[in-house]
Amino acid sequence: RPRVLSGIQPTADSFHLGNYLGAVRQWVTMQETYDAFYCVVDLHAITVPHDPAELRRRSRVAAAQLLAAGLDPERCTVFVQSHVPEHAELAWVLNCLTGMGEAGRMTQFKDKSAKQGESAASVGLFTYPILQAADILLYQADRVPVGADQKQHLELTRDLGQRFNHRFGETFTLPQPHILKEVEKITDLQDPTAKMSKSSSSPQGILDVLEAPGTLRKKVMRAVTDTGTDVLADDDNKPGVTNLLRIQSALTGTPIPELEARYAGQGYGTFKKDVAEAVVEAFSPIRERTEKLLANEAELDRLLAIGAERAGAVARGTMATVRDRIGFLPRA
Numbered sequence: 610r611p612r613v614l615s616g617i618q619p620t621a622d623s624f625h626l627g628n629y630l631g632a633v634r635q636w637v638t639m640q641e642t643y644d645a646f647y648c649v650v651d652l653h654a655i656t657v658p659h660d661p662a663e664l665r666r667r668s669r670v671a672a673a674q675l676l677a678a679g680l681d682p683e684r685c686t687v688f689v690q691s692h693v694p695e696h697a698e699l700a701w702v703l704n705c706l707t708g709m710g711e712a713g714r715m716t717q718f719k720d721k722s723a724k725q726g727e728s729a730a731s732v733g734l735f736t737y738p739i740l741q742a743a744d745i746l747l748y749q750a751d752r753v754p755v756g757a758d759q760k761q762h763l764e765l766t767r768d769l770g771q772r773f774n775h776r777f778g779e780t781f782t783l784p785q786p787h788i789l790k791e792v793e794k795i796t797d798l799q800d801p802t803a804k805m806s807k808s809s810s811s812p813q814g815i816l817d818v819l820e821a822p823g824t825l826r827k828k829v830m831r832a833v834t835d836t837g838t839d840v841l842a843d844d845d846n847k848p849g850v851t852n853l854l855r856i857q858s859a860l861t862g863t864p865i866p867e868l869e870a871r872y873a874g875q876g877y878g879t880f881k882k883d884v885a886e887a888v889v890e891a892f893s894p895i896r897e898r899t900e901k902l903l904a905n906e907a908e909l910d911r912l913l914a915i916g917a918e919r920a921g922a923v924a925r926g927t928m929a930t931v932r933d934r935i936g937f938l939p940r941a
């Protein structure tokens with residue numbers, strides 16, 4: 610079976626609709642046909658200032674949400690990145706193959722560091738994409754299901770894999786991004802030209818998976834729509850309505866033209882109410898299952914230990930080859 614790997618940061622109290630539609634939902638589908646590895650990337654989460662107790666809590670919430678969203682530990686491997694130390698080890702090797710200029714071109718670093726002031730940003734934030742490349746190459750992933758914002762990191766991953774292969778011999782599979790056009794960039798409800806984002810959206814602009822149904826409904830009803838009254842997809846002139854159409858189409862499986870026809874002549878009100886219901890219907894079961902999973906921490910930790918064991922076995926295999934190819938002396 611071809612291999613898939615993807616990761617998500619435990620940097621908020623909940624995943625949001627962008628994470629869910631852009632990534633996690635594909636993860637659930639892909640566990641059926643791929644040898645799938647999904648990780649909660651806590652090493653990435655410490656590239657910005659963090660609180661240890663909060664990180665621990667959020668890592669469990671993240672793992673619980675993934676299981677609640679439909680990842681089945683019998684059919685895929687769900688694990689926490691820091692449980693497999695080979696991620697950091699391979700990242701070091703790849704750091705040494707990456708040019709400063711090459712790393713400096715990564716736009717996510719530019720965006721995130723601009724917020725803190727570039728000289729206050731950590732070196733870890735600078736090398737973040739290289740750790741991500743290590744996550745992917747370690748598992749010899751063929752496919753990486755992500756949102757559009759990860760395209761550049763995937764290109765770097767392929768470049769680094771290829772560079773290693775050329776210099777030291779065929780070692781890594783070069784991964785393809787798996788990005789679904791219709792959901793690759795879910796936008797902020799209040800600023801529909803910007804992506805919905807844990808770090809930069811306002812609370813009103815973001816729909817959290819674990820949020821109360823009443824709050825979700827309110828936020829959808831208050832979403833910025835556009836002038837006019839027609840429910841039509843038009844990215845240039847109607848980014849707000851278009852985003853809501855994409856959301857509803859993805860959640861209900863109804864093609865956008867069919868939705869446009871259904872709401873013709875009805876204005877935005879009915880449409881928004883239906884979008885709100887679709888979101889609540891998708892999120893409520895995930896929220897309920899997440900709460901149940903979190904109530905039994907020992908069981909959750911046990912599942913993550915099984916995941917770490919399986920992931921570790923693959924990671925150790927790849928690292929043994931890497932150490933040999935690089936010229937590290939075997940330990941007698």
Ligand code: TYM
Binds near residue numbers: 627758762795
């Ligand atoms: P993160 O934690 O920011 O986001 C997790 C996934 O959600 C996608 N996503 C979106 N998709 C559509 N619309 C949006 N508004 C939206 N916002 C987020 C992201 O593209 C991502 O797929 N660097 C990664 C984590 C990572 C990773 C990896 C991913 C670490 N190692 C290895 C893949 C493979 C990140 O910050 O994701």
